[in-house]
Amino acid sequence: MAVAFPPKGLHGKTVLLTGASGTIGQAIARALAGEGANVIAHCNRAGTVDALCRELEGQGDRSFTLSGDFRSPGAASALFAGAVERCGCIDLLVNSASVFPENSLQGVTFADFQDTMAVNAWAPFVLGRALSRLSGPGAGGGKAIVNLLDTRIVGGDAAHAGYILSKHLLAAMTSMMAREFAPAIRVNAVAPGLMATDSAEDGGAAAEMAKNLPLRRSAHPREVADAVVYLLKSTSVTGQVLYVDGGRHLRESAPERFAAL
Numbered sequence: 001m002a003v004a005f006p007p008k009g010l011h012g013k014t015v016l017l018t019g020a021s022g023t024i025g026q027a028i029a030r031a032l033a034g035e036g037a038n039v040i041a042h043c044n045r046a047g048t049v050d051a052l053c054r055e056l057e058g059q060g061d062r063s064f065t066l067s068g069d070f071r072s073p074g075a076a077s078a079l080f081a082g083a084v085e086r087c088g089c090i091d092l093l094v095n096s097a098s099v100f101p102e103n104s105l106q107g108v109t110f111a112d113f114q115d116t117m118a119v120n121a122w123a124p125f126v127l128g129r130a131l132s133r134l135s136g137p138g139a140g141g142g143k144a145i146v147n148l149l150d151t152r153i154v155g156g157d158a159a160h161a162g163y164i165l166s167k168h169l170l171a172a173m174t175s176m177m178a179r180e181f182a183p184a185i186r187v188n189a190v191a192p193g194l195m196a197t198d199s200a201e202d203g204g205a206a207a208e209m210a211k212n213l214p215l216r217r218s219a220h221p222r223e224v225a226d227a228v229v230y231l232l233k234s235t236s237v238t239g240q241v242l243y244v245d246g247g248r249h250l251r252e253s254a255p256e257r258f259a260a261l
């Protein structure tokens with residue numbers, strides 16, 4: 001008996017992308033539009049994503065912008081409702097928005113912790129749950145979520161304690177949602193590392209640090225976007241974390257080789 005494969009690509013799919021104005025967020029938005037998806041591009045501060053949307057529309061792609069500050073209770077639910085009202089249906093969700101405050105375990109305050117958890121973990125969870133409610137338990141497959149983590153969930157980063165904890169929580173949520181939302185929704189994550197930049201503004205510091213990575217190179221935001229697209233399209237993959245980090249997460253297995261990371 002012939003096996004029926006689902007159609008390839010993201011043509012005609014509607015994607016809600018949070019944090020679309022970010023460095024990686026913009027690369028994801030361009031990659032999604034390049035795959036033929038309709039992109040609902042979220043940002044925090046109204047206007048930060050307008051130029052990107054004009055660029056996508058100029059290429060004949062359909063995109064919409066919505067803003068919302070996830071530190072406010074109810075902002076993520078309101079965003080989802082606004083996106084459904086605008087587009088009628090959401091097929092795919094990419095949770096890329098995040099805050100990256102500097103704080104140590106000794107110094108982190110309740111307010112820091114609350115804001116970081118609200119943006120980096122609670123909002124992705126609320127949006128994912130809203131997608132599952134929209135889909136219903138008996139819905140067919142085809143829907144997918146990708147959460148953006150950070151390679152530092154392996155090994156840590158003492159200077160960004162609240163952030164790392166929020167990404168650990170999001171990793172746990174990815175696994176729990178993958179189990180609970182199957183078969184209607186696949187849930188995966190991408191864990192980026194140090195990003196290569198196109199500009200010389202950082203004085204080559206990023207390139208210098210990349211020399212200590214196992215692969216001797218850091219990833220470009222486009223490579224993170226490619227990983228997101230792969231996971232959105234891969235109909236048999238769920239509950240996975242894909243590290244796009246020049247191999248940085250491997251340092252735990254050979255710390256003496258990668259001590260400088």
Ligand SMILES: NC(=O)c1ccc[n+]([C@@H]2O[C@H](COP(=O)([O-])OP(=O)(O)OC[C@H]3O[C@@H](n4cnc5c(N)ncnc54)[C@H](OP(=O)(O)O)[C@@H]3O)[C@@H](O)[C@H]2O)c1
Pocket residue numbers: 018019020021022023024025026042043044045046048068069070071095096097098099119148149150151191192193194195
């Ligand atoms: N870039 C890296 O080197 C790197 C490395 C590892 C992991 N990551 C992860 O990859 C993802 C994408 O990174 P990125 O480089 O695109 O991040 P980014 O450049 O810092 O952008 C952050 C995004 O989140 C939005 N945002 C900030 N505060 C918010 C709030 N209170 N409520 C709602 N949205 C808010 C911002 O919107 P506005 O612009 O409107 O403020 C922006 O779109 C993040 O989850 C990040 O943790 C990034």
